[in-house]
Amino acid sequence: MSKPCLCRPARTGLRTEVHRRLITVTACRDRATAKTPVTARTGPRFSVLSAAVCALVLILGGAPAAVASPAAQTGAERAETAIDREYQRLGGTDSGLGRPTGAETCGLRDGGCYRNYEHGGIVWSPATGAQPSWGAIREAWATYSFENGPLGYPVASPACSGGTCSQSFQRGTISWRPAEPATVDLDIDNPKNTAVVVNKERPLEPEDYAPEDLLSVDGQLLRAEPAEALILLQQAAAADGVTVRAISGYRPFETQFELYSGYTSQYGQEQADAISARPGYSEHQTGLAVDIAAADGACSLQACFADTPAGAWAAENAHRFGFIVRYPAGASAVTGYAYEPWHLRFVGVDLAFAVHSSGVSTLEEYFHLPAAPGYPAR
Numbered sequence: 002m003s004k005p006c007l008c009r010p011a012r013t014g015l016r017t018e019v020h021r022r023l024i025t026v027t028a029c030r031d032r033a034t035a036k037t038p039v040t041a042r043t044g045p046r047f048s049v050l051s052a053a054v055c056a057l058v059l060i061l062g063g064a065p066a067a068v069a070s071p072a073a074q075t076g077a078e079r080a081e082t083a084i085d086r087e088y089q090r091l092g093g094t095d096s097g098l099g100r101p102t103g104a105e106t107c108g109l110r111d112g113g114c115y116r117n118y119e120h121g122g123i124v125w126s127p128a129t130g131a132q133p134s135w136g137a138i139r140e141a142w143a144t145y146s147f148e149n150g151p152l153g154y155p156v157a158s159p160a161c162s163g164g165t166c167s168q169s170f171q172r173g174t175i176s177w178r179p180a181e182p183a184t185v186d187l188d189i190d191n192p193k194n195t196a197v198v199v200n201k202e203r204p205l206e207p208e209d210y211a212p213e214d215l216l217s218v219d220g221q222l223l224r225a226e227p228a229e230a231l232i233l234l235q236q237a238a239a240a241d242g243v244t245v246r247a248i249s250g251y252r253p254f255e256t257q258f259e260l261y262s263g264y265t266s267q268y269g270q271e272q273a274d275a276i277s278a279r280p281g282y283s284e285h286q287t288g289l290a291v292d293i294a295a296a297d298g299a300c301s302l303q304a305c306f307a308d309t310p311a312g313a314w315a316a317e318n319a320h321r322f323g324f325i326v327r328y329p330a331g332a333s334a335v336t337g338y339a340y341e342p343w344h345l346r347f348v349g350v351d352l353a354f355a356v357h358s359s360g361v362s363t364l365e366e367y368f369h370l371p372a373a374p375g376y377p378a379r
């Protein structure tokens with residue numbers, strides 16, 4: 002049975018509605034057997050070229066690698082060419098970057114490379130191309146662990162207007178005015194963004210945030226994007242003979258308040274904190290999280306759900322639809338929650354693939370954020 006999937010967006014840059022709408026189907030680069038078109042909206046980053054390549058792959062039924070190397074260049078060679086072209090575009094040795102201080106270095110996250118200069122650097126990745134980095138914005142980026150942190154790679158050159166310079170990154174923006182500290186807007190801080198990170202150290206802001214674009218799946222509310230993705234996930238699972246039901250989605254602040262208060266009065270605060278999020282701290286309040294169950298309810302909301310067909314299927318395939326298992330086994334010291342193989346969190350296909358292939362299993366580790374084993378003392 003072929004498996005429909007959402008292709009990981011291949012290249013960043015243009016963010017027009019046209020490009021958003023281009024994402025119809027795509028052969029996933031890790032799944033050359035995918036032949037069933039799936040119409041879905043994924044992240045904003047996708048190019049005409051990658052759409053054409055994916056379409057060609059579908060027509061030929063072959064692996065992306067067969068058509069993806071027109072210049073037969075390695076990633077390092079592509080990077081070197083792109084970095085040098087960007088350096089020349091900026092003025093070469095006459096640019097603000099100054100002279101190179103070393104050779105190109107590769108091996109960064111997601112296949113990235115960089116070259117440093119006297120006054121900054123140029124960093125390249127397959128998804129974002131070659132972008133320059135310098136000055137106060139670069140210093141601020143560094144404090145967030147460069148591309149390894151929550152900002153990711155820059156997606157454009159710094160641009161200045163009205164005395165403010167800003168640079169866009171994969172998941173945020175840094176702005177700077179002379180004589181003032183840089184300001185950093187992180188997608189992980191914004192509950193409206195699918196990359197938002199909510200944990201026991203990071204409550205929603207505002208704490209009574211409520212999403213507006215809710216849709217129902219199996220009687221559970223989710224924001225539109227994860228709702229559409231969950232339906233595709235369910236269809237793909239069904240094609241493999243596996244039923245995946247949604248049993249809990251969006252929970253308003255007030256509902257979480259009542260739930261948590263009930264646990265607290267029944268079991269005490271320590272036990273309540275172990276089994277329930279405090280109001281304002283629950284991923285379910287973002288409308289991006291869903292608890293799933295098997296058709297027969299076996300091992301519902303228990304760790305043994307991982308061994309059911311639905312749990313096993315989700316663990317293996319959820320990332321293809323933009324979900325991650327948010328509270329994996331053995332990570333409670335990082336996430337603050339015991340293993341919850343039923344709790345899926347929508348982060349978008351791009352980020353889900355990145356986390357899945359990163360070698361770490363939590364958003365905290367992926368973004369180099371502090372572990373959040375418990376609530377701060379009040």
Ligand SMILES: [Zn+2]
Nearest residue numbers: 290291292344
């Ligand atoms: Zn949950």
